[in-house]
Amino acid sequence: MAPVETAAPAESNAGAPPPPLLPDWSVEPWFNTPRPLGLADFRGRVVMLHSFQMLCPGCVAQALPQAQTVQDELAGDALAVVGLHTVFEHHDAMGPPALAAFIHEYRLTFPIGVDRPQKDSPLPETMSRYGLRGTPSLLLVDRHGRLRHHHFGRLADLHLGVLLSRLIAEDPNQNEPDQNGPRRIDPLSPQTAKSSDSVPGSAGCDTGVCPL
Amino acid sequence: MAPVETAAPAESNAGAPPPPLLPDWSVEPWFNTPRPLGLADFRGRVVMLHSFQMLCPGCVAQALPQAQTVQDELAGDALAVVGLHTVFEHHDAMGPPALAAFIHEYRLTFPIGVDRPQKDSPLPETMSRYGLRGTPSLLLVDRHGRLRHHHFGRLADLHLGVLLSRLIAEDPNQNEPDQNGPRRIDPLSPQTAKSSDSVPGSAGCDTGVCPL
Amino acid sequence: MAPVETAAPAESNAGAPPPPLLPDWSVEPWFNTPRPLGLADFRGRVVMLHSFQMLCPGCVAQALPQAQTVQDELAGDALAVVGLHTVFEHHDAMGPPALAAFIHEYRLTFPIGVDRPQKDSPLPETMSRYGLRGTPSLLLVDRHGRLRHHHFGRLADLHLGVLLSRLIAEDPNQNEPDQNGPRRIDPLSPQTAKSSDSVPGSAGCDTGVCPL
Amino acid sequence: MAPVETAAPAESNAGAPPPPLLPDWSVEPWFNTPRPLGLADFRGRVVMLHSFQMLCPGCVAQALPQAQTVQDELAGDALAVVGLHTVFEHHDAMGPPALAAFIHEYRLTFPIGVDRPQKDSPLPETMSRYGLRGTPSLLLVDRHGRLRHHHFGRLADLHLGVLLSRLIAEDPNQNEPDQNGPRRIDPLSPQTAKSSDSVPGSAGCDTGVCPL
Numbered sequence: 001m002a003p004v005e006t007a008a009p010a011e012s013n014a015g016a017p018p019p020p021l022l023p024d025w026s027v028e029p030w031f032n033t034p035r036p037l038g039l040a041d042f043r044g045r046v047v048m049l050h051s052f053q054m055l056c057p058g059c060v061a062q063a064l065p066q067a068q069t070v071q072d073e074l075a076g077d078a079l080a081v082v083g084l085h086t087v088f089e090h091h092d093a094m095g096p097p098a099l100a101a102f103i104h105e106y107r108l109t110f111p112i113g114v115d116r117p118q119k120d121s122p123l124p125e126t127m128s129r130y131g132l133r134g135t136p137s138l139l140l141v142d143r144h145g146r147l148r149h150h151h152f153g154r155l156a157d158l159h160l161g162v163l164l165s166r167l168i169a170e171d172p173n174q175n176e177p178d179q180n181g182p183r184r185i186d187p188l189s190p191q192t193a194k195s196s197d198s199v200p201g202s203a204g205c206d207t208g209v210c211p212l
Numbered sequence: 213m214a215p216v217e218t219a220a221p222a223e224s225n226a227g228a229p230p231p232p233l234l235p236d237w238s239v240e241p242w243f244n245t246p247r248p249l250g251l252a253d254f255r256g257r258v259v260m261l262h263s264f265q266m267l268c269p270g271c272v273a274q275a276l277p278q279a280q281t282v283q284d285e286l287a288g289d290a291l292a293v294v295g296l297h298t299v300f301e302h303h304d305a306m307g308p309p310a311l312a313a314f315i316h317e318y319r320l321t322f323p324i325g326v327d328r329p330q331k332d333s334p335l336p337e338t339m340s341r342y343g344l345r346g347t348p349s350l351l352l353v354d355r356h357g358r359l360r361h362h363h364f365g366r367l368a369d370l371h372l373g374v375l376l377s378r379l380i381a382e383d384p385n386q387n388e389p390d391q392n393g394p395r396r397i398d399p400l401s402p403q404t405a406k407s408s409d410s411v412p413g414s415a416g417c418d419t420g421v422c423p424l
Numbered sequence: 425m426a427p428v429e430t431a432a433p434a435e436s437n438a439g440a441p442p443p444p445l446l447p448d449w450s451v452e453p454w455f456n457t458p459r460p461l462g463l464a465d466f467r468g469r470v471v472m473l474h475s476f477q478m479l480c481p482g483c484v485a486q487a488l489p490q491a492q493t494v495q496d497e498l499a500g501d502a503l504a505v506v507g508l509h510t511v512f513e514h515h516d517a518m519g520p521p522a523l524a525a526f527i528h529e530y531r532l533t534f535p536i537g538v539d540r541p542q543k544d545s546p547l548p549e550t551m552s553r554y555g556l557r558g559t560p561s562l563l564l565v566d567r568h569g570r571l572r573h574h575h576f577g578r579l580a581d582l583h584l585g586v587l588l589s590r591l592i593a594e595d596p597n598q599n600e601p602d603q604n605g606p607r608r609i610d611p612l613s614p615q616t617a618k619s620s621d622s623v624p625g626s627a628g629c630d631t632g633v634c635p636l
Numbered sequence: 637m638a639p640v641e642t643a644a645p646a647e648s649n650a651g652a653p654p655p656p657l658l659p660d661w662s663v664e665p666w667f668n669t670p671r672p673l674g675l676a677d678f679r680g681r682v683v684m685l686h687s688f689q690m691l692c693p694g695c696v697a698q699a700l701p702q703a704q705t706v707q708d709e710l711a712g713d714a715l716a717v718v719g720l721h722t723v724f725e726h727h728d729a730m731g732p733p734a735l736a737a738f739i740h741e742y743r744l745t746f747p748i749g750v751d752r753p754q755k756d757s758p759l760p761e762t763m764s765r766y767g768l769r770g771t772p773s774l775l776l777v778d779r780h781g782r783l784r785h786h787h788f789g790r791l792a793d794l795h796l797g798v799l800l801s802r803l804i805a806e807d808p809n810q811n812e813p814d815q816n817g818p819r820r821i822d823p824l825s826p827q828t829a830k831s832s833d834s835v836p837g838s839a840g841c842d843t844g845v846c847p848l
Contacts (some may be wrong), residue, residue, distance in 0.1 A: 055741045058420030060696060069370060088424060098734060101726035105634075105691045122423070134423035153421045158281060161373020169381040192831035195351030209365045210529075211346035212300060212335070272484060302525035310522060313514035315847075317479045417560045423739075435704030482844030493794060512848060547848070558847035577845045581706060585797020593805040631791045635770035636724060636759070 002148040022139070024127040025049075025084060027113030029096055031103050037111055044143050046167045051084045051115075051127070051137040054094050054102040062154050063136035064106065066069050069157075070164070073194040078168045083112035084134060086127040091117070142167050231358040234351070237261075237296060238337040239244075241308055243315050247249030247368035249323055254292050256355050258379045263296045263327075263339070263349040266306050266314040274366050275348035276318065283322040284378070290380045298339040298347060303329070354379050426443060442571040446563065448547040449473075451537030453520055461535055466504050468567050470591045475508045475539075475551070475561040478518050486578050487560035489532065493581075494588070495534040502592045505538035508542050510551040510559060515541070566591050568630040642825045645738040656776070657847060661685075662761040663749030665732055668737050673728040673747055678716050680779050683697050687720045687751075687763070690730050699772035700742065705793075706800070707746040716806045719748035721761040722771060727753070778803050781785040 024039045039047070050067040052059035071081040087094045096114055103112060115124035130139065133152040140149040140163055149163055236251045246403040251259070262279040264271035299306045308326055315324060327336035342351065345364040352361040352375055361375055448463045463471070474491040476483035495505040511518045522537055527536060539548035554563065557576040564573040564587055573587055660675045675683070685704045688695035692755055707717040723730045732750055739748060751760035767773065769788040776785040785799055 046227060055737055056422045057742055058422070061420065066370075069368075073370070074374065075230070089422070090734075090741070093734035093737035098726075098729035101691055102731035105726070106693055123271065123333075132424075133423060136421060152423075156281075157369035158278075158285070158373040161370040161375075162286065162377040163373075165374040165377035166381055169378055180336045209346060209348060210265060210301070211364075212344075242502055269530055302522075304527070305522035305525035311515035312513075313479055313517035317514070318481055464762060475731055477846060480846040482846070485844065490794075493792075497794070513846070556848075558845060560845060576847075580705075580709075580799040581793035582699065582709070585789075585794040585799075586710065586801040587797075589798040589801035593802055632692075633770060634689060634692040634694070634699065634725070635788075636768075 002053060015148040019142075019148055019151075020140050022147040023129055025113065026116045026129070027084070028116055029114055031100065031112045032109060033111040037082070037113070039141070039145055042082075042141070042147055045077065046079045046143060046164065047139075047141040048079065048081045048164065049084060049139040049141060050081065051086045051132055051135055052140070053085065053087055053089070053135045054099055056135045058154060059136045060106075063138070063179050064108065066155075066157060067110065067159065068106075068108055069159070075110070079164060083110055084115055084126060085112060086115045086124055086132060086137075087117075088123045088134075089175055091122070138169060140164070142170060172204065178205065216338060225424065231354075231360055233357050234353050234359040235341055237325065237343070238328045239296070240328055241326055243312060243324045244321060245323040249294070249325070251353070251357055254294075254353070255357055255372065257289065258291045258355060258376065259351075259353040260376065261296060261343055261351040262293065263298045263342075263347055263351070265299055265301070265347045266311055266352055268347045271348045272318075275350070276320065278367075278369065278372065279322065280318075280320055282372070286376065287322070287400045291376060292419060293322040295320065295322055296327055296338060298327040298336055298344060298349075299329070300335045300339060302348075303334070313373060352376070352379060354382060443566075443572055445569050446472065446565050446571040449537065450540045450553070451508070452540055453538055455524065455536045456533060457535040460509060461506070463539070463565070463569055465496065466506075467490075467569055469501065470503045470567060470588065471509060471565040472503065472505045472588065473563040475510045475554075475559055475563070475586070477511055477525055477559045479511070479514055480559045482578060483560045484530075487562070488532065490579075490581060490584065491534065492530075492532055494584070498588065503588060505534040507532065507534055508539055508550060509536060510539040510548055510556060510561075511541070512547045512551060512558075513531055515546070515581055564591060565587070566594060566608070638660060655778075655784055656784040657781050658777050659765055661749065662752045662765070663720070663770045664752055665750055667736065667748045668745060669747040673718070673749070674782055675777070678718075678777070679781055681686060681713065682715045682779060682800065683777040684715065684800065685777060686717065686721060687722045687768055687771055687774040687775070689721065689723055689725070689771045689785075690735055691726055695772045696742075699774070700744065702791075702793065702796065703746065704742075704744055706796070710800065711746070716802060717746040718745065719746055720751055720762060721748060722751040722760055722768060722773075723753070724759045724763060724770075727758070769848045776800070776803060776813075 022039060027036070030036055048067070048070055052062065052064060052067075056059070067081055067083065070079075075081050085094070087097055099112070099114065102108075116125045117124050118128065121128065130150075136153070138149070138151045138155055138160075139147060142148050148167060233253060239248070242248055258310070260279070260282060262275065264276060264279075279293055279295065282291075287293050297311055310325065311324070314320075325336040329336050330340065333340065342362075348365070350361070350363045350367055350372075351359060354360050360379060364382070433519055446463060451460070460552075472491070472494060474487065476491075478484070491507065494503075499505050504541060504615055507522055509518070523538065539550045541548050542552065542636070545552065560577070562573070562575040562579055562584075563571060566572045572591060651817070658675060663672070667670055684703070684706060686699065688703075690696070690698060703717055703719065706715075711717050721730070721735055735748070738744075749822065751762045753760050754764065757764065766786075774785070774787045774791055774796075775783060778784050784803060
């Protein structure tokens with residue numbers, strides 16, 4: 001299967017072909033899920049697919065905490081976070097038992113699958129299939145299973161929020177016009193809007209903010 | 213005029229009244245703009261209105277850098293950033309000349325207006341009118357001039373990105389259905405997608421990420 | 425008086441002249457002290473003299489929090505922190521009333537003096553006298569009043585700790601040999617060694633550290 | 637051998653017994669050194685012994701970068717940094733091959749030894765011998781091989797700098813009075829005093845600091 005070499009444009013021009021469907025991953029085993037998962041299981045939801053290696057410093061310092069924050073604060077009926085352990089170096093040090101310890105120590109709670117090794121390549125199967133350039137990589141898949149963004153390296157929280165929200169806001173039924181409107185998440189539900197709620201009513205700037 | 217006490221819900225229920233129009237601010241003087249600005253000047257664009265004080269530690273450490281990042285990376289035809297200097301304490305230390313020096317030293321480039329002092333209150337006019345609870349405060353106004361979010365305190369970049377994108381994605385002409393679809397920003401234009409582009413082709417994880 | 429152009433070497437070679445005495449500052453008014461202070465008031469203690477401007481971003485973000493941490497955790501009989509507000513630009517925005525508001529909002533508790541303006545120069549008196557190159561600047565004065573280090577710009581906490589400790593460890597009476605040994609601070613007294621004490625006894629790495 | 641249960645006090649009272657000699661570690665294999673090392677190899681130098689696990693989040697995020705900074709900026713004739721991989725959990729995931737990959741990816745350059753596993757305990761030998769409470773742990777050993785500080789958890793850079801400098805400043809020959817004075821490091825040699833040197837001569841606060 002040919003690699004998906006570049007991300008589909010976020011906004012199709014009129015007359016342009018639609019973004020391609022992302023082919024399914026090839027994963028075994030899974031963590032944080034009672035049963036194997038395929039892309040088709042997420043149809044109707046936006047999927048944030050996060051490719052990492054447990055010994056990649058940039059993954060550990062930035063991308064994995066970001067993925068866990070999205071899982072904790074945004075994931076739900078409209079959005080799912082999925083991890084993909086794409087080991088392409090130090091294979092002996094990053095097998096499934098090591099990954100299990102890593103997931104435990106770093107308190108990762110989203111489903112994580114191990115990209116299947118290939119016999120004749122250091123790259124695992126899905127990594128080749130998707131044309132990933134390294135770790136961390138981020139793939140955003142829309143409600144119809146189409147690849148919409150492909151990013152290698154760090155991505156600022158502000159931009160990630162913009163991209164996720166844009167995909168979530170799209171009408172999942174634009175191809176099936178006889179249904180209702182999009183479901184949407186509300187990231188500022190009471191349990192997440194902590195800064196606002198924790199500000200005491202008294203004057204002074206002790207917490208950094210200055211209430212009346 | 214009665215204060216706008218709470219933010220309008222992000223998603224109106226069917227049959228519920230629409231969110232209120234935000235009344236205009238009362239500002240003098242302005243910085244970073246050749247002429248005075250009113251809310252009506254931004255009709256058709258989402259407005260991120262950032263209320264701050266130059267001696268508020270949380271504004272300086274977090275909210276103002278965040279506003280400047282939005283200005284640098286997201287603002288454009290679809291989104292505008294506007295600062296509002298809402299001085300309600302230490303009035304002598306935060307007059308317009310002091311603010312001018314502050315804007316210069318902190319390299320702020322978005323339009324900033326000074327909320328007009330009131331004779332009989334330590335609170336300036338717009339702060340009272342909008343019912344702000346302190347600084348930093350963030351008000352998000354949609355393309356129709358309606359207040360959609362009102363947040364006091366720090367707001368995570370991820371959530372801000374979600375909120376901005378959601379408002380930007382709304383059809384600005386939903387009340388005038390005979391026009392084209394929404395204009396959208398692309399935050400991942402080449403000049404902003406730095407992390408991806410700066411990764412060298414060689415192997416190794418020297419920059420934190422691990423390229424192939 | 426000629427400026428003190430370079431910092432004295434930390435370690436004098438045998439036969440080399442001793443580091444120069446730092447001339448006194450010229451300051452008015454003072455904050456956080458009931459009476460004016462001169463360098464002679466600190467003889468016998470190491471002095472960390474921190475030159476800053478309230479509208480200098482690097483001072484606000486890094487150097488002033490560092491100075492306050494030293495004040496909170498290391499200052500005492502052996503070490504004193506003194507701030508020097510050396511305004512050389514935006515004079516109208518950084519007068520004593522503005523500084524008072526700034527000190528209040530940023531919760532600074534060490535003594536801070538305003539470097540005296542000069543009629544014929546934008547630089548204040550002490551800044552000229554000491555040959556400071558800008559803000560933030562750090563001057564370390566030993567127990568005998570001699571300038572031992574002069575640093576312009578940010579200084580890493582690790583290095584600052586080394587420098588302070590080295591000066592504190594010096595025998596204050598090496599010129600008056602008939603007295604007792606040096607007094608020393610203990611930065612790891614119970615109230616400061618928080619990380620160690622706060623670790624729960626149970627297993628797991630929930631706080632980032634991994635107890636048995 | 638009985639564990640060294642508590643750190644020796646930094647300052648011995650007159651008449652009190654001297655701090656105990658730290659017993660040697662039991663380590664195999666070593667990384668980043670051409671031959672095995674014992675504590676006796678470091679006599680005359682202060683040793684910063686850093687106990688960690690490669691899957692301990694607090695070690696990876698804070699303690700190991702701190703140890704590498706000390707190695708890069710302070711280590712030399714007066715001070716040595718030594719790592720001790722004290723695996724007490726997830727033994728299968730943190731064997732020597734995995735550690736080798738970790739050391740490579742995180743660019744650690746100081747000598748690191750693997751604490752020898754024990755047959756009848758999950759704790760390795762040296763960890764038991766020293767009475768370590770978990771990871772990260774920091775042991776500071778003076779020039780005579782005596783344990784002077786034992787810290788479990790994170791330690792602020794400022795405090796670490798103070799502690800290291802104090803031990804370095806001690807006369808290594810106080811028991812052998814017929815020799816010369818202490819050797820000392822200079823952490824502000826030209827190659828480390830980067831912030832000061834990188835400040836351009838022109839006006840403006842672009843880098844955060846405000847030069848004249």
